[in-house]
Amino acid sequence: MSIVLVVNSGSSSFKYQLLDMTTERVLASGLVERIGQPMGSCRHTVYQVSGEPGQGVTTMLDATTERELPIPDHFAGFAAMLDAFELSGPSLVENPPVAVGHRVVHGGARFFEPTLITPLVEINIEELAVLAPLHNPANLAGIVAARRAFPDVPHVAVFDTAFHQTLAPAAYTYAIDAEIAAAHRIRRYGFHGTSHKFVSGAAAAYLGRPPGELKQIVFHLGNGASVTAVDGGVSVDTSMGFTPLEGLVMGTRSGDIDPALLFQLARRAQMDVDDLDDLLNKRSGLKGLSGFSDMRDVLAGRARGEQAATLAFDVYVHRLRAYAGAYLAQLGGVDVISFTAGVGENVPDVRAGALATLGFAGVHVDPVRNAARAHGIRVISTDDSPVTVLVVPTDEELEIARQTLEVTGG
Structure with a gap:
């Protein structure tokens, strides 16, 4: 063995x-x-x-x-x-x-x-x-x-960042003073790379297609969440940036915001750097909007008709849809969209909401397949959908083990 x-x-x-x-x-x-x-x-x-x-x-x-x-x-x-x-x-x-x-x-x-x-x-x-x-x-x-x-x-x-080292300079460069950026190594690095690599590879294997032939969008949706555009098996864009704070709405993290909000809070609310760090990383996202950091609690509140939980869900899905559309444009179309991690694998309403408006791009989710509970990789798109939509359980430990053997020649 x-x-x-x-x-x-x-x-x-x-x-x-x-x-x-x-x-x-x-x-x-x-x-x-x-x-x-x-x-x-x-x-x-x-x-x-x-x-x-x-x-x-x-x-x-x-x-x-x-x-x-x-x-x-x-x-x-x-x-x-x-x-x-x-x-x-x-x-x-x-x-x-x-x-x-x-x-x-x-x-x-x-x-x-x-x-x-x-x-x-x-x-x-x-x-x-x-x-x-x-x-x-x-x-x-x-x-x-x-x-x-x-x-x-x-x-x-x-x-975690390695899979995203294939990003082009246009994708990883922030539009700030170039000398300051270089001095402090400020650029987009991306995270969840091990999961995105595993899922995009597993999706290709499941479909019997070489990864090099496919344009893919992978949603890793857990308490931390990110989405990656994968073209020919390599990462070309990803939502997390210099830190895992950027991008999608997460359990306790804000994701994308106007940076000027920080100046306003510092000046008007007398919040210092540590206060702002704590706010955006620990008291924002689903928790900041609804009081719940766990999507299961948000869904329960939404089912009870709670406005805060409903808004939190809607904001979460709105951001997913925005990134899906952006990466469709970056890729010039897509063959496969995959959902993974705790929310991505287990919450049909999130998957349906994220893709609800993408019929024009050939994305058609089958509501029965999407709602069904099952283990392993499964298709949730319709049979005639030009884009295949999958649920792919991630396995970062297996991916780490595979890459370990690649290096050691085991």
């Missing part, structure tokens, strides 16, 4: 998956959290696999164990993870990882492909923390701890 461990490390937690890449199935997954607090926790799940290989992750829950214990730092967190494998399986002695793949949020303009981690790469990830101060240091902490836990196998960094 070709076993890969995938790690997604945050500042006070990390998630992991152990995958058998000969079948692309998950053997185990887990979450270590509350790192640095008086008492941490470790949840470890072992899977009994079922279904056909090559169809994404199709697994059946076998057993989950949970423990509470002190986890003062990421090194202790990885020790707890190794204990969980030893106690509950699968055995890492019998199933040793051939490589470890790491999610890293920001690669700046330096990293445009999955990269074998060396001390120099670690230094670069640390230097890029100025562009992602909440994420890159946490990602690096996981890398350092994992390299100590698994010193004899290669470790690979897979960057």
Whole structure:
């Protein structure tokens, strides 16, 4: 078996998956959290696999164990993870990882492909923390701890921004003073790249078409949300920008606004930089409009006839539709539109609303197919729709594992 461990490390937690890449199935997954607090926790799940290989992750829950214990730092967190494998399986002695793949949020303009981690790469990830101060240091902490836990196998960094390094200068350049932009590395970087790459590739494979033949729009709609125009398998435009704040309306983030609003709030409401940062990242989006950051709560409020929830939903969908139209223009037409992540995969009203006015462009959603609950990739457009509309469950861990093996030759 070709076993890969995938790690997604945050500042006070990390998630992991152990995958058998000969079948692309998950053997185990887990979450270590509350790192640095008086008492941490470790949840470890072992899977009994079922279904056909090559169809994404199709697994059946076998057993989950949970423990509470002190986890003062990421090194202790990885020790707890190794204990969980030893106690509950699968055995890492019998199933040793051939490589470890790491999610890293920001690669700046330096990293445009999955990269074998060396001390120099670690230094670069640390230097890029100025562009992602909440994420890159946490990602690096996981890398350092994992390299100590698994010193004899290669470790690979897979960057959220890498898929968008194919953007043309016209797409990534902001129209501000060029010298200031260059001095502070201000440009559009884009995020959710691992998900957009996986979904656009999975959509092409599902349709039996080479990615190079297709023009695609991918909506990644979770608590964070972004949309990407993919032409011939490469990203040509994306909604998130210098940070993940730009673009679509999200759970707590505003998405696009007039920048002059910040000047007005600073002058009239005496809000400082930290206040404004908190407002736009944590108290805006669906939460700012309705009081709810979760789309499920917004939908429930809308069903009860609450005006704030209805407006929040309408603003959310209006922005989706605007970006769909913009990317239709950028691509010069589209072959496939895909929805993924928690909202994209599970909320038919959002999908229908986002595409409701695009019949002129050959986009026709079948209401019965759209409303049906199902697992796996599925078509929700009509049989005679020139544009195929899909729901594609994302699997960023599998994509990280695939890219890890590409680098290591596994």
